[in-house]
Amino acid sequence: MNSTILFEPDQLSKPLNWTDLFGRSGPVEVEVGCGKGRFLLGRAMEHPEVNFVGLEYARAYLRTLAERAERLRxxxxxxxxxxxxxxxxxxxxxxxxxxxxxxYPDPWPKKRHHKRRLIRPDFLVDLRRALVPGALLNLATDHRGYFDWMLEQLAGFGESFEIEPRAIEGPEELATLAGRTNYEIKYAAAGRPLYFITGKRKGAA
Ligand SMILES: C[S@@+](CC[C@H](N)C(=O)[O-])C[C@H]1O[C@@H](n2cnc3c(N)ncnc32)[C@H](O)[C@@H]1O
Structure with missing residues (x-):
């Protein structure tokens, strides 16, 4: 697909050069599993000075995201x-x-699949390396087991990440949620408890 939005990392230098990728410098934010881009594109419109990278496995979602981003210029x-x-x-x-x-990453609920969860020690080592001091950590899940798992994994990185967990469980509170992603909208409407971890990369800026 011909697109100014989509890129293939394997065709570029390792590590990537963000300035080359965007054709300009600026802070970089990454969203994993961005789906059709509701959150990513909304945030990109709100923060034109920031560069946004979305990663998504599903080809059809990625195509929709690219079309929307192009339409929105x-x-x-x-x-x-x-x-x-x-x-x-x-x-x-x-x-x-x-x-x-x-x-709302895939929670991989079966015990034998837990190793497929993205938040695991080897990934956190890479994430810690990638983030600038003071960088924002923004995680959400509807799966209590994955929430507890994330907290457990992050506890092993207490010297690197400062975190604040939060649960929204009551229907009234859920109804007040803005709905940042398609899954968040769907889950909140269904009255499903939602769990959040916000935080930051420790260290002097
Ligand atoms: C449950 S959906 C949530 C989508 C969106 N974040 C939302 O809240 O509406 C998870 C998405 O993450 C993508 N995904 C899962 N694991 C991934 C990975 N390791 N790298 C990139 N994308 C991934 C899937 O293709 C899927 O679209």
Missing amino acids: LANVRAAREEAARFFQEFVPESSVSAFHLL
Whole structure:
């Protein structure tokens, strides 16, 4: 597909050069599993000075995201069909990302699949390396087991991440939720408890 939004990391240098990718410098935020881009594109419109990278496996979602970004003439969005763990391990330059968003990732509920969860020690090592001091960590899940798992994994990185967990469980509170992503809208409407971890990369800026 011909697109100014989509890129193939394997065709570019390792690690990536964000300035070359966007054709300009600026802070970089990454969203993993951005779907059709509701959150990513909304944030890109609100923060034109920031460069946004979306990673999404599903080709059809990625195509929709690219079409929308092009229609909106967003010069600050790029997206790739790339596995997140590999992307952070191989392509993201050290201390170069100012926010990491992971909203409603696949929870892999079966015990034998827990190793497929993205928030695991090897990924957190790469994430810690990628984030600038003070960078924002923005995680959400509807799965209590994955929430507890994330907290457990992050506890092993207490010297690197400062975090604040929060649960929204009551229907009244859920009804007040803005609905940042398609899944968040769907889950909140269904009255499903939702769990959030916001935080930041520790260290002097
Ligand atoms: C449950 S959906 C949530 C989509 C969106 N964040 C939302 O809240 O509406 C999870 C998405 O993450 C994508 N995904 C899962 N694991 C991924 C990975 N390791 N790298 C990139 N995308 C991934 C899937 O293709 C899917 O579209």
